[in-house]
Amino acid sequence: MDNSSLHLRYQSIRDRSVALTHPLSPEDCCAQSMMEASPAKWHLAHTTWFFETFVLEPSEKRFKPYNRAYRELFNSYYNGVGDQYPRPNRGLLTRPSMEEVLAYRSVVDQCVLDLIDKDALDAKQRALMTLGLNHEQQHQELLLTDIKHLFSFNPLDPVYDDSQHSVGQNPPPPMTWMSYSGGLTKIGYDGDEFCFDNELPLHLSYLHDYQLASRLITNGEYLDFMEDGGYENPLLWLAEGWDWRQRHALTHPLYWCWKDGAWFEFTLHGLIPLDMFSPVVHVSYYEADAYTRWSEARLPTEIEWEHAAKYHPVEGHLAESGLFHPRTVQDSGSHQFFGDTWEWTQSSYSPYPGYRIGIGAVGEYNGKFMVNQYVLRGGSCVTPSSHIRPSYRNFFPADARWQFSGIRLAKMPD
Amino acid sequence: MDNSSLHLRYQSIRDRSVALTHPLSPEDCCAQSMMEASPAKWHLAHTTWFFETFVLEPSEKRFKPYNRAYRELFNSYYNGVGDQYPRPNRGLLTRPSMEEVLAYRSVVDQCVLDLIDKDALDAKQRALMTLGLNHEQQHQELLLTDIKHLFSFNPLDPVYDDSQHSVGQNPPPPMTWMSYSGGLTKIGYDGDEFCFDNELPLHLSYLHDYQLASRLITNGEYLDFMEDGGYENPLLWLAEGWDWRQRHALTHPLYWCWKDGAWFEFTLHGLIPLDMFSPVVHVSYYEADAYTRWSEARLPTEIEWEHAAKYHPVEGHLAESGLFHPRTVQDSGSHQFFGDTWEWTQSSYSPYPGYRIGIGAVGEYNGKFMVNQYVLRGGSCVTPSSHIRPSYRNFFPADARWQFSGIRLAKMPD
Amino acid sequence: MDNSSLHLRYQSIRDRSVALTHPLSPEDCCAQSMMEASPAKWHLAHTTWFFETFVLEPSEKRFKPYNRAYRELFNSYYNGVGDQYPRPNRGLLTRPSMEEVLAYRSVVDQCVLDLIDKDALDAKQRALMTLGLNHEQQHQELLLTDIKHLFSFNPLDPVYDDSQHSVGQNPPPPMTWMSYSGGLTKIGYDGDEFCFDNELPLHLSYLHDYQLASRLITNGEYLDFMEDGGYENPLLWLAEGWDWRQRHALTHPLYWCWKDGAWFEFTLHGLIPLDMFSPVVHVSYYEADAYTRWSEARLPTEIEWEHAAKYHPVEGHLAESGLFHPRTVQDSGSHQFFGDTWEWTQSSYSPYPGYRIGIGAVGEYNGKFMVNQYVLRGGSCVTPSSHIRPSYRNFFPADARWQFSGIRLAKMPD
Amino acid sequence: MDNSSLHLRYQSIRDRSVALTHPLSPEDCCAQSMMEASPAKWHLAHTTWFFETFVLEPSEKRFKPYNRAYRELFNSYYNGVGDQYPRPNRGLLTRPSMEEVLAYRSVVDQCVLDLIDKDALDAKQRALMTLGLNHEQQHQELLLTDIKHLFSFNPLDPVYDDSQHSVGQNPPPPMTWMSYSGGLTKIGYDGDEFCFDNELPLHLSYLHDYQLASRLITNGEYLDFMEDGGYENPLLWLAEGWDWRQRHALTHPLYWCWKDGAWFEFTLHGLIPLDMFSPVVHVSYYEADAYTRWSEARLPTEIEWEHAAKYHPVEGHLAESGLFHPRTVQDSGSHQFFGDTWEWTQSSYSPYPGYRIGIGAVGEYNGKFMVNQYVLRGGSCVTPSSHIRPSYRNFFPADARWQFSGIRLAKMPD
Known part of the structure; x- marks a missing residue:
């Protein structure tokens, strides 16, 4: 993939993740309904951590983490990178705020895009970039499954997507x-x-x-x-x-x-x-x-x-x-x-x-x-x-x- | 206590509860750090539920609950009133939002103040009003203990009050x-x-x-x-x-x-x-x-x-x-x-x-x-x-x- | 209490404990139905441990424990004496056998009775002896409550005492x-x-x-x-x-x-x-x-x-x-x-x-x-x-x- | 396999199970060290239940269970046969005694051997008989693993087999x-x-x-x-x-x-x-x-x-x-x-x-x-x-x- 395609693909996938949170309030993005699920905000931060850790850190000579505490807060399970904030408590991270997480995303995105544009990534880093984008897509799916799970606990039956969902009138073809x-x-x-x-x-x-x-x-x-x-x-x-x-x-x-x-x-x-x-x-x-x-x-x-x-x-x-x-x-x-x-x-x-x-x-x-x-x-x-x-x-x-x-x-x- | 004093006292205590949440973000107000603690937003809603249930309902002839679902969501442990939303899950209630809870407070407060101003409360209702205000003060204290507990899980060491806390220079008098x-x-x-x-x-x-x-x-x-x-x-x-x-x-x-x-x-x-x-x-x-x-x-x-x-x-x-x-x-x-x-x-x-x-x-x-x-x-x-x-x-x-x-x-x- | 009365009282209470196990099989005496209950054999051994530890040890110049391992196995909760075998596992102590525990009782009993007969106990030791006998009576009661609990898990409805229990025909006097x-x-x-x-x-x-x-x-x-x-x-x-x-x-x-x-x-x-x-x-x-x-x-x-x-x-x-x-x-x-x-x-x-x-x-x-x-x-x-x-x-x-x-x-x- | 060989094989495998319990006391045979392990006595009874249920019951016209309660007590996990006594509680079954279980084995064995000797088993029953013998061998192994586990909790380090176990002097050949x-x-x-x-x-x-x-x-x-x-x-x-x-x-x-x-x-x-x-x-x-x-x-x-x-x-x-x-x-x-x-x-x-x-x-x-x-x-x-x-x-x-x-x-x- 040439650099400008990669640039576009990166931007499009990263934007998509943020777009998925548009129907959500800051509280929706922060809560965690069970250990296996993560807050939407955490998904946004963790996928950013992934690029910062696996693409920026090995590529930048004078790499400095955006925020030292994020290294642990948003590490999911990479023992090789360091300690991890306890998974069942992710919903307690009311700080950093959604805004701060979006700022973190912007800064990391800018650095990554710069590397792409400067053609500064070697083959290994390009491979990790691709891995990061696929990883991001996995978290897009998890973000939706986790929000559905969270909302299911609320007797107000929150609606993520308020477009009408029409119940089917016609049966499917018989199973053969x-x-x-x-x-x-x-x-x-x-x-x-x-x-x-x-x-x-x-x-x-x-x-x-x-x-x-x-x-x-x-x-x-x-x-x-x-x-x-x-x-x-x-x-x-x-x-x-x-x-x-x-x-x-x-x-x-x-x-x-x-x-x-x-x-x-x-x-x-x-x-x-x-x-x-x-x-x-x-x-x-x-x-x-x-x-x-x-x-x-x-x-x-x-x-x-x-x-x-x-x-x-x-x-x-x-x-x-x-x-x-x-x-x-x-x-x-x-x-x-x-x-x-x-x-x-x-x-x-x-x-x-x-x-x-x-x-x-x-x-x-x-x-x-x-x-x-x-x-x-x-x-x-x-x-x-x-x-x-x-x-x-x-x-x-x-x-x-x-x-x-x-x-x-x-x-x-x- | 005469009506105008009661009016003032009610307003002042109710305002105080909201003021305590001013240093907090919507996420801070929504999270729950353990079963025994409650989200700040829940404290604001539950104390309102108390007045609605124990003062407004018996006082208003054509009483209609502000929101039928709130009757259960914000009932803490009153089996005599009805079912309760499970206590360990209060932090999952990302809806209603803080704004909606504040709106709920305003409407109930207006109704209560009207009753006071119209001198429409009998002795029993006045007693329940007083109970409600003392109940509200208990929750003001719990709100602070619960926020402290929540913040203690965050490696970013969030600050609720950023005024300088000076560490004492002088020892206390000896214990006698x-x-x-x-x-x-x-x-x-x-x-x-x-x-x-x-x-x-x-x-x-x-x-x-x-x-x-x-x-x-x-x-x-x-x-x-x-x-x-x-x-x-x-x-x-x-x-x-x-x-x-x-x-x-x-x-x-x-x-x-x-x-x-x-x-x-x-x-x-x-x-x-x-x-x-x-x-x-x-x-x-x-x-x-x-x-x-x-x-x-x-x-x-x-x-x-x-x-x-x-x-x-x-x-x-x-x-x-x-x-x-x-x-x-x-x-x-x-x-x-x-x-x-x-x-x-x-x-x-x-x-x-x-x-x-x-x-x-x-x-x-x-x-x-x-x-x-x-x-x-x-x-x-x-x-x-x-x-x-x-x-x-x-x-x-x-x-x-x-x-x-x-x-x-x-x-x-x- | 004079020595011969104490001798008799000791013997009678100690014998009573053993007599309570006569309707029981070795297996009945070994099993433990929950953490709070103890096996009958353990009750017999622990009460003996009590006399050995609190009466014999401080009274005998060349005291040697009957079996060093018993010091821990049959210590209930005396941290001051030393470690304790984990309480939930008492039912796993298939060894020592009932016979060995009865032998342990005999040896300790003989030593205690010798001390009594030789008038070798000072006031403090006599007080501990009396405490030991009251302690033994508490365990007699526990032995029965614990056996009842154990038997209640068995669909064969085991009978501890097969004398006929007649169900009452006459009501009690009315409560006043x-x-x-x-x-x-x-x-x-x-x-x-x-x-x-x-x-x-x-x-x-x-x-x-x-x-x-x-x-x-x-x-x-x-x-x-x-x-x-x-x-x-x-x-x-x-x-x-x-x-x-x-x-x-x-x-x-x-x-x-x-x-x-x-x-x-x-x-x-x-x-x-x-x-x-x-x-x-x-x-x-x-x-x-x-x-x-x-x-x-x-x-x-x-x-x-x-x-x-x-x-x-x-x-x-x-x-x-x-x-x-x-x-x-x-x-x-x-x-x-x-x-x-x-x-x-x-x-x-x-x-x-x-x-x-x-x-x-x-x-x-x-x-x-x-x-x-x-x-x-x-x-x-x-x-x-x-x-x-x-x-x-x-x-x-x-x-x-x-x-x-x-x-x-x-x-x-x- | 002809009937006399089957007779001998049955007897030899069944005897082997009992022989494995010879070093054990009644208490050893009754205790259960964890849910996954079973008491030795239970192994002896359950394997007998297997023959009674899957060989005798379908073969005998006027089949009557040896003891109706055993049908449930010694059913391991066959929902198709009926209810089962809760697995974690098997160690609480101090009754039936070991003697009673051995009597149960004898009676069932006699009935099975009679069927063999009378050539009264059809092909399906012979297959179940063979399954039963292989099942019995599995439980022989489990009996030993379970006893080892039980004994490991006892600080007296009980010995199942007191023949000397010599620690090896010579290394094995190098791994290739x-x-x-x-x-x-x-x-x-x-x-x-x-x-x-x-x-x-x-x-x-x-x-x-x-x-x-x-x-x-x-x-x-x-x-x-x-x-x-x-x-x-x-x-x-x-x-x-x-x-x-x-x-x-x-x-x-x-x-x-x-x-x-x-x-x-x-x-x-x-x-x-x-x-x-x-x-x-x-x-x-x-x-x-x-x-x-x-x-x-x-x-x-x-x-x-x-x-x-x-x-x-x-x-x-x-x-x-x-x-x-x-x-x-x-x-x-x-x-x-x-x-x-x-x-x-x-x-x-x-x-x-x-x-x-x-x-x-x-x-x-x-x-x-x-x-x-x-x-x-x-x-x-x-x-x-x-x-x-x-x-x-x-x-x-x-x-x-x-x-x-x-x-x-x-x-x-x-």
């Missing part, structure tokens, strides 16, 4: 099975643009024949499972999932609520009647797995998913639509591989054969999370479209529900 | 013992102005002869205890206190910190060098008790304290000084009974003989907390001076440290 | 109010036999006129409270009690169970139909307090209780009956002050005026527990009769239910 | 790398004897070239990691592993202890000096992974391990040696694939392609645990030799340390 032939297949990123280290190396893997559902599971279909006693029958659940369901007395997906004799769903448009035709979203791995067992099917492996996805165009209902909520597929030729909801796979997040953790602090980016997490694929309605690809591996613990996670069925051919 | 004769004594509120129900009935109690220290324990004296191994010797501690100290690995009062070879203390003026001459503050009952055992003394009972305090003028270093931090007593005739720090007594918070819980929801004000709490007396540097009196009973659990709580020694005459 | 005049009264132990240090000093206290119920509350009366929604109405509960009730979803006293359309109670005789006429037992302070509020009465203070109890003979249904379960009072002249159930008082456990903690390790016996505990009076059906007296102060936390704790009402005269 | 060629390989059980359902179906998998260490990591090698700061450097750990290590303040493998200036290890032979030459054991997945990162290697995948193991004889230091502790390999031709310690693999426990959960309650045997567990291979010094095979998949959570788990390195060829 799409068959894929197995054999040796190449898995991993196979291109010359950016990918995360966990998508590499490109490697051979052996696949058995398999089938995938033609679309995501809908709210209506999930409700059938619930009404058939899905949340009461331990035989449908992983043992650990059943313990989790019992401990929290769960009976429905995260944002559903029963009110005045009907189901509603909390969304970034506020509380809306549950749309039976749109994809079910905000379910845990445990719930997704129980649903598949009830359906006499299973979740796809990430290898199956990637192999199939490579037959399909990388297009779908992503963040650019500005809807920030999954929508009903209307076209039987559209299979929802990309966008709408992340799709749980049955695959534990683990290194590809020959995977090497990167050297230095950015080596902490991915590798150290490869235990007790499950891979999700395909992006969601809050994922930027330039951020997703067939080999992209997202990962969350089996009990995570606040991400836009949904369900696609898989099975062996009969 | 003041002797009091026992016998039958009247305990409880003995006047015709306002008091809380827990100060009644006025009743006889038998006291043995006792002695009280002439002033509060200083930071320097407390440091002697620490340096003598006070936090390492279980024989000085209540068993439960020792478990608490071990579990949290505590070695000093709440806001002390050791930095670059010296002790500092976090205050509403930011982080300042520890003043050896000013009173130790922010210690738990357990710590206060351990200190007294090390001193071969004990804490006073609340009866002893009240009996002695009635010999002294109700004056001291209270909130009006605007210092919001205890200061060194300079005058051997000044005994710090009122202001500077709340004084832990060894008395469990329990009903006075013949105490009756009030009828209706305000009956939940005091009585239901009479278990596993300990009485503190005398007010602190964040207590409004019109709010304190010898019979005033404050109470907190034995492990509470975020209140301005300090230590006065007592003993039997030798 | 007994009036007592107040004034200055002496409180504390006023005799020349043994008492615990917490019963001293004898001191003056001022009492207001009061009334006490003529007998304990029965199961039937408590059931009325339950059926009137007592466990569902927060206005009847202390705030902390209500939280406790909610957190544990409690709806009845500890050992009650609803089965096949009727109430049963687990006892040391196994599971028996709930006897409506016998005293309710195994309720917490919170439950006792809620019951009194529902009854428009209150719990007595410990001062009131002691003052009243001194008018009554120290007799009642105590451990010697061998029934180990409260029974219905049949005689309107019998008021159940002693025996049947411990009676919760509203008094927090605190030092009497002038109380001094004893010197040395036995000073840890009582004083260090004087926080967040409530006083119970009068002994129960598992208390040895030679162990109880009007001034006796038992104490447990407000949520304790596994002791034989019941309810007596008090109130001011109308 | 063994190279394996990749390609398509068959994974899973490939025979006509018994295997668990999780070893099926036999399926093709693609392997890259890889290398495995020629033997297990020794205590001495692990100590090098410790002395190089292994437990203090977060960059060596999985993020979740580091949190775990911090939370529990861990600094060494489970049973190591530092005493009088030297390392010791608690074993079934009591506390012995740490043998630097024998394999490190009782490490978690997190510790094993950190060790491999420090070694610039990694853990093998379970596919790599199985592929390699099939080149080696199924022999090693297993339970039959009676040593119950790993020993130093002395022979450079011996590679410790089987026995000594279970070997952590980096593979999450997941279903093989085409895996189908069995119908009915035994379907709960394996499948429902396939989340957040990691596969271990090869058996240990407490695994019966007739129980292990190359395709055998054991699994435990990443923080489990009380199993005999050790470390083998793997890497890509240079």
Whole structure:
């Protein structure tokens, strides 16, 4: 990418993050609803810290941190860089203010753009810049999931986006099975643009024949499972999932609520009647797995998913639509591989054969999370479209529900 | 009190609460540092809810709540009124905004002042009005303790009051013992102005002869205890206190910190060098008790304290000084009974003989907390001076440290 | 007490402890059902440790501990003596075996009896011996309460005592109010036999006129409270009690169970139909307090209780009956002050005026527990009769239910 | 297998379980050291329950349970069979006694042997019988691991096996790398004897070239990691592993202890000096992974391990040696694939392609645990030799340390 393109791309992605906070008040940007979520302001500051630490510091001879305290406050989990402010307390950082964080962003942005414009970045720094932009896009998505989670605690049902969200009138096409032939297949990123280290190396893997559902599971279909006693029958659940369901007395997906004799769903448009035709979203791995067992099917492996996805165009209902909520597929030729909801796979997040953790602090980016997490694929309605690809591996613990996670069925051919 | 005085008093106390938030940003007013503390914005809204619920609702024929949702959001613990928003989540209420809460205050204030001006309040409503104003003053104090607690989590050491806090140059007069004769004594509120129900009935109690220290324990004296191994010797501690100290690995009062070879203390003026001459503050009952055992003394009972305090003028270093931090007593005739720090007594918070819980929801004000709490007396540097009196009973659990709580020694005459 | 009487008393109390374990298997004696309870074997060993540490060690010139490891294993909470084996793990001490513990008892007993017979104990050691015997009696009671708690977890409903327990046919006399005049009264132990240090000093206290119920509350009366929604109405509960009730979803006293359309109670005789006429037992302070509020009465203070109890003979249904379960009072002249159930008082456990903690390790016996505990009076059906007296102060936390704790009402005269 | 062989095999395996408890007292057999471990007596009863429920009940026309209560008491986790006694409370089941459990075993054994002798079992029941015997062998191993865990809490350092355990004098041969060629390989059980359902179906998998260490990591090698700061450097750990290590303040493998200036290890032979030459054991997945990162290697995948193991004889230091502790390999031709310690693999426990959960309650045997567990291979010094095979998949959570788990390195060829 030439410098002026990089300049533009940097500016556009960085501006996008700030734009996402426009509907929010300073308080909205400061609060933290649980340890796993971060305040919007913290997302803005941390992504800036990333560029300051990994691009500016190694590039500037007389580098001085913008604010020494920020080095620790906005370090997420990079032990190689230094200590970190305790994660569960991020919501207590009422200072620096939003304004101060925006000033921090401006200063760092100016320095980064100067480096670009002066052509002062070597290949390694350019790679880190690209990593930083992809990192920023991840936080754009997290910012939206975290705000949704925060707002869901407020009985006033705050609305992030007040454009009307129309509930679908037409059902999606019936679910059918799409068959894929197995054999040796190449898995991993196979291109010359950016990918995360966990998508590499490109490697051979052996696949058995398999089938995938033609679309995501809908709210209506999930409700059938619930009404058939899905949340009461331990035989449908992983043992650990059943313990989790019992401990929290769960009976429905995260944002559903029963009110005045009907189901509603909390969304970034506020509380809306549950749309039976749109994809079910905000379910845990445990719930997704129980649903598949009830359906006499299973979740796809990430290898199956990637192999199939490579037959399909990388297009779908992503963040650019500005809807920030999954929508009903209307076209039987559209299979929802990309966008709408992340799709749980049955695959534990683990290194590809020959995977090497990167050297230095950015080596902490991915590798150290490869235990007790499950891979999700395909992006969601809050994922930027330039951020997703067939080999992209997202990962969350089996009990995570606040991400836009949904369900696609898989099975062996009969 | 005539109507115009009441009008003025109402306005002045209500304005004072808002004034206390002037140094704060919207984020500062929204965050909650622990379950026991509340956001400043919530304090402003809850005290308004109190007047709306207990004064406006029973007084207005066509009463309509300002906002139906606020009835639950800003109810603290009145089961008789209805459900309550979960206390640990108050910091998640980014909406309503500070502006909206101030609007809520204005509307309720206007209604209340109208009722006063129209002379439309009967005796019971006037009593509830007075209760509401005293309630508001309690929350003024809590607002300051809670902000201090919140700020203490921020490595930027935020400053609430940027006026210079001068560290004392002169030691206080030496501690001496003041002797009091026992016998039958009247305990409880003995006047015709306002008091809380827990100060009644006025009743006889038998006291043995006792002695009280002439002033509060200083930071320097407390440091002697620490340096003598006070936090390492279980024989000085209540068993439960020792478990608490071990579990949290505590070695000093709440806001002390050791930095670059010296002790500092976090205050509403930011982080300042520890003043050896000013009173130790922010210690738990357990710590206060351990200190007294090390001193071969004990804490006073609340009866002893009240009996002695009635010999002294109700004056001291209270909130009006605007210092919001205890200061060194300079005058051997000044005994710090009122202001500077709340004084832990060894008395469990329990009903006075013949105490009756009030009828209706305000009956939940005091009585239901009479278990596993300990009485503190005398007010602190964040207590409004019109709010304190010898019979005033404050109470907190034995492990509470975020209140301005300090230590006065007592003993039997030798 | 002369030496031969002391010899006999020692032998009889020590034998009694062992006799209590006769119905138990080695496994029964080893298991621990919760941190607050101890295995029967541990009770036998710890009481022996007490004599070894506080009587033998200071009396024998060439004292050698029976087993060095026991010094720590069977130290309960005496920091002055040394470290303690972690309390929650006592049930993991499958070694030493019961046989080895009995051998330990024999050896220590022989040494103690030798000291007595040789008249080798000075006054201080005799005092510690007496303390040890009273300590042993406390553990006899705990052994029974702890076994009951352990057995209650076993669906086989183990029976400690298989003698038939007959459910009462006749109701108790109706509850009436007994009036007592107040004034200055002496409180504390006023005799020349043994008492615990917490019963001293004898001191003056001022009492207001009061009334006490003529007998304990029965199961039937408590059931009325339950059926009137007592466990569902927060206005009847202390705030902390209500939280406790909610957190544990409690709806009845500890050992009650609803089965096949009727109430049963687990006892040391196994599971028996709930006897409506016998005293309710195994309720917490919170439950006792809620019951009194529902009854428009209150719990007595410990001062009131002691003052009243001194008018009554120290007799009642105590451990010697061998029934180990409260029974219905049949005689309107019998008021159940002693025996049947411990009676919760509203008094927090605190030092009497002038109380001094004893010197040395036995000073840890009582004083260090004087926080967040409530006083119970009068002994129960598992208390040895030679162990109880009007001034006796038992104490447990407000949520304790596994002791034989019941309810007596008090109130001011109308 | 003909009936008389089956009769003999049944008797021999069942007798073996009881023989393992011979060194134990009734108390030893009853206690439970943590939720994940079970009392020895419970193991004996549960394995009997398995035969009663899955073999006798479907085979006997007039089947009556031996004791109705045992149906629930000794059901481990089969929701399809009915309710289960709460797992954390198994140590509270002092009744039934060991004698009663042995009587239960005898009666069930007699019934099972009768069915065998009468040739009354159909193919399905014979399969369940075989499953039951393999299940029994698993519990034999657990019985030993659980007793070791229990004994480790006792400062008396109980000895399960008092035969002398000689600490090795000779170092093992140096570790070398063994190279394996990749390609398509068959994974899973490939025979006509018994295997668990999780070893099926036999399926093709693609392997890259890889290398495995020629033997297990020794205590001495692990100590090098410790002395190089292994437990203090977060960059060596999985993020979740580091949190775990911090939370529990861990600094060494489970049973190591530092005493009088030297390392010791608690074993079934009591506390012995740490043998630097024998394999490190009782490490978690997190510790094993950190060790491999420090070694610039990694853990093998379970596919790599199985592929390699099939080149080696199924022999090693297993339970039959009676040593119950790993020993130093002395022979450079011996590679410790089987026995000594279970070997952590980096593979999450997941279903093989085409895996189908069995119908009915035994379907709960394996499948429902396939989340957040990691596969271990090869058996240990407490695994019966007739129980292990190359395709055998054991699994435990990443923080489990009380199993005999050790470390083998793997890497890509240079």
